[in-house]
Ligand code: 5GP
């Protein structure tokens with residue numbers, strides 16, 4: 001597992017048409033990667049399509065090129081290169097996966113330590129705080145000039161994946177890159193308001209539901225949160241509105257880990273797992289068939305909600321006993 005900007009640059013140099021692909025339930029990092037890469041490849045004269053199975057989050061609607069995301073279902077185009085960005089495993093591509101068979105070559109740029117290196121060319125650094133860090137480096141290797149628009153996309157991924165520059169993964173390189181992004185005239189204040197200091201009405205209503213049912217287990221060391229489909233319906237909310245709610249459970253004094261289980265449309269239960277460093281949850285997620293980062297991971301289990309939560313809680317308690 002290592003960064004390989006030269007290998008990716010070589011794959012790109014041989015390609016005329018590129019499909020840049022984001023993961024399901026997209027976040028700021030995978031969207032920022034795809035949009036920055038799109039602008040960089042366009043600057044190099046490539047034909048670029050960007051794909052994501054799911055709708056992009058409303059709070060990212062200001063990003064340049066976000067309306068260009070295509071749905072994969074109806075795509076009959078062929079591509080010289082399929083490039084996955086911030087996608088920890090091929091399942092996380094969802095139905096974008098079928099475009100792999102329509103592509104001559106495949107590559108990926110990612111930062112998940114659990115990545116199984118599933119492409120022909122892999123540039124993966126499990127220590128990087130955001131995949132957008134690797135995209136910055138990649139665009140530099142490709143000789144693409146850094147513009148304000150590219151900086152906006154990269155800042156989105158870097159800031160959201162570092163918890164606004166606060167997670168333990170945040171390092172000197174993060175700020176060195178940020179310094180370059182700032183020099184392009186990055187509208188930091190406006191963007192950070194949209195990303196971190198404002199939330200939608202649906203999200204606030206959903207927060208009320210989740211807090212009203214919040215419970216603490218293991219002497220307060222584990223916060224457990226749940227959301228049913230009915231909660232989403234009552235609040236007029238979409239899955240994306242639940243995305244950061246788990247932080248409220250984790251950000252409790254004495255809590256070491258947090259679980260958020262939410263019912264998906266198809267009845268499966270989508271789990272978000274979080275831990276305060278040095279506690280970790282990626283191994284728990286992996287044992288449950290998921291994956292992610294040491295302090296932020298996820299998995300999907302079959303319903304019903306109570307049974308799935310009991311399974312995950314038991315695994316978390318066992319982990320807590322082992323690591324103290
Ligand atoms: P979230 O809780 O925000 O959905 O996800 C946290 C992290 O865990 C993300 O980096 C995401 O890539 C990873 N993750 C979430 N769900 C899954 C899953 O089902 N499988 C894998 N491999 N990773 C996941």
Ligand code: MN
Pocket residue numbers: 029030086111130131161
């Ligand atoms: Mn990421």
